[in-house]
Amino acid sequence: MRPFHPLLAAVAVLAIYVLPAQAIEIKEVKSKGGITAWLVEDHTNPLIAMQFSFLGGATNDPKGKEGTANFITAMMDEGAGDLDSAAFQTQRDDLAMKMSFDSSFDQFQGSFQTLSAKRDESFALLRLALAKPRFDKDPMDRVRDQLLVSARQNEEEPENISSRAWMQKAFGDHPYARESEGTVASLATITQDDLRAMHKQLFSRKGLKVAVVGDIDADTLAKLLDETFGDLPDTEPPKPATMIHVVDKASTQVIDRDIPQSIITFGHDGILRADPNFIPAYVTSFILGGGGFGSRLTDEVREKRGLTYGVSIGLYPFDHAGLVFGQLGTRNEKAGEALTVVKDTMKKFADEGPTTAELTETKTYLTGSYALRFDSNSKIASQLLAIQQDNLGIDYINRRNGMIEAVTLDEAKAQAKSISDPDKLIVTVVGKPVGITPSAN
Missing domain, CATH: 3.30.830.10 (Metalloenzyme, LuxS/M16 peptidase-like)
Known part of the structure; x- marks a missing residue:
C-alpha cells in the first residue's frame, strides 16, 4: 500500500468544496479616461471587492526616512478632504465599508470592500482618501506612536533581527536591505511634508492596476474607475530600484x-x-x-x-x-x-x-x-x-x-x-x- 501523504489528503477535501479557478470569467474593462481593470462579475451576493496597486513602495523611501511608505498605509483613513479623522472614520463605519493599505518593497497596495447598496457613497469616500488625504498632525502623532511600538518590537524580535541581518548581508546598501517598516530612529524624523511628497510620487494613474470582483457590471465599473481614480495625476511612477543579485559569497x-x-x-x-x-x-x-x-x-x-x-x-x-x-x-x-x-x-x-x-x-x-x-x-x-x-x-x-x-x-x-x-x-x-x-x- 502506498503511504499516506498529507498533501494529497488535503487536496481530496478541497476538491469537494471549491470550484475550479478555471470557471472564473475575467473581463478587461477600460474607462473613458483610460483606466483599465480586470472584472469578475458575481451577482450572487450584494458585495463588491476591489484590489488595486501603484508602482513604487519602500524602496522609494528617502534614505534615513525608512518607513515613509508604510507610514502612509496607516494614515489613509485618518482624514481626507473636508473630513477630519473622526468624521472620516464615522462615515466609513456608517457605510460598513472596508478599506486598508499595505506597502511592499515595490508596490503600494489597497484593498476595498463595500455593500452594493452603499456602492456609490463608498467609492466616493475611497476617492477622497486617495486624492486628498489630510495627514493632520494629531492623528499622525498617534499613528507614529503605534508604529514606534512595532519598530521597537521588531528590534527585539529574533526572527526579524535574523531576517534583517540576512537581507543586509545579501543586498548591501541596496534599498532591498532597508527596514521597510522603518526603525525607531527613521520614524521619528518623518514629517507631514515627507508623507505628502511620497503620496504625490506613488499615487499615479500610470502605475495603477485594478481588480474588481462582485455585484457590479462592466459599464458601471468603467464609470466608477474614472470617478474614483480620475483625480490622480497621470505622472510617471517613481524610479524603481536597480536590478540586483544576492551576494555570491557564502x-x-x-x-x-x-x-x-x-x-x-x-x-x-x-x-x-x-x-x-x-x-x-x-x-x-x-x-x-x-x-x-x-x-x-x-x-x-x-x-x-x-x-x-x-x-x-x-x-x-x-x-x-x-x-x-x-x-x-x-x-x-x-x-x-x-x-x-x-x-x-x-x-x-x-x-x-x-x-x-x-x-x-x-x-x-x-x-x-x-x-x-x-x-x-x-x-x-x-x-x-x-x-x-x-x-x-x-x-x-x-x-x-x-x-x-x-x-x-x-x-x-x-x-x-x-x-x-x-x-x-x-x-x-x-x-x-x-x-x-x-x-x-
Whole structure:
C-alpha cells in the first residue's frame, strides 16, 4: 500500500468544496479616461471587492526616512478632504465599508470592500482618501506612536533581527536591505511634508492596476474607475530600484542574544518571476521545503531528528531581485546539528533532485489546492491583481495548472541544482548557537 501523504489528503477535501479557478470569467474593462481593470462579475451576493496597486513602495523611501511608505498605509483613513479623522472614520463605519493599505518593497497596495447598496457613497469616500488625504498632525502623532511600538518590537524580535541581518548581508546598501517598516530612529524624523511628497510620487494613474470582483457590471465599473481614480495625476511612477543579485559569497553571521533558541536564516540568489524557468523552480522548491509536512527539509530536520518545530525554504521574487530564503528555530545546543542537516539535505537534493513520486504528489497538491485562492471575492481580486503585477496575462489562471503539470523530472532535477546550493548559503543566526562558527568576512 502506498503511504499516506498529507498533501494529497488535503487536496481530496478541497476538491469537494471549491470550484475550479478555471470557471472564473475575467473581463478587461477600460474607462473613458483610460483606466483599465480586470472584472469578475458575481451577482450572487450584494458585495463588491476591489484590489488595486501603484508602482513604487519602500524602496522609494528617502534614505534615513525608512518607513515613509508604510507610514502612509496607516494614515489613509485618518482624514481626507473636508473630513477630519473622526468624521472620516464615522462615515466609513456608517457605510460598513472596508478599506486598508499595505506597502511592499515595490508596490503600494489597497484593498476595498463595500455593500452594493452603499456602492456609490463608498467609492466616493475611497476617492477622497486617495486624492486628498489630510495627514493632520494629531492623528499622525498617534499613528507614529503605534508604529514606534512595532519598530521597537521588531528590534527585539529574533526572527526579524535574523531576517534583517540576512537581507543586509545579501543586498548591501541596496534599498532591498532597508527596514521597510522603518526603525525607531527613521520614524521619528518623518514629517507631514515627507508623507505628502511620497503620496504625490506613488499615487499615479500610470502605475495603477485594478481588480474588481462582485455585484457590479462592466459599464458601471468603467464609470466608477474614472470617478474614483480620475483625480490622480497621470505622472510617471517613481524610479524603481536597480536590478540586483544576492551576494555570491557564502557567509555565516552570529548575532549574540541571551535566548534559549537560535533562529537560523539561510539562503542565496534565486530567480525572477518573469524567468521562463520559474514554474519548474517553484515546484522544485516546494518539494525541498515549501510544502511543510512532506517536504524534504521538514522530513529530515523535524520528523527524523526532532530538531525544530518548523523549517521552510522557498522562492521570493521581488520585482528586481530573486532569492531562495529559508528559516528555522532550534535549541541553542542543537543549532550546529540543525544547520548541518539543512546543508546536507540541500546538497543531496541538488545532486539527486526529487523523486518521481515527490514530483507527482507535489504537482497534484499544487494544482488541486489552487482553487483555494479563489473561494471568496476578496481572494479572487487579490489573485487577479497579483497576476497583473507579475504581467502573467489575463488567461493565466487557465494556463497555470497546465504549466505545473507539464514540469518534467529532468526539469525539476535541473532546477534543484540552482535553488539548492549549500556552498553559496548566506547564514545569519540569532541566539547562542552551539556548533556554528561565524565566518571571518
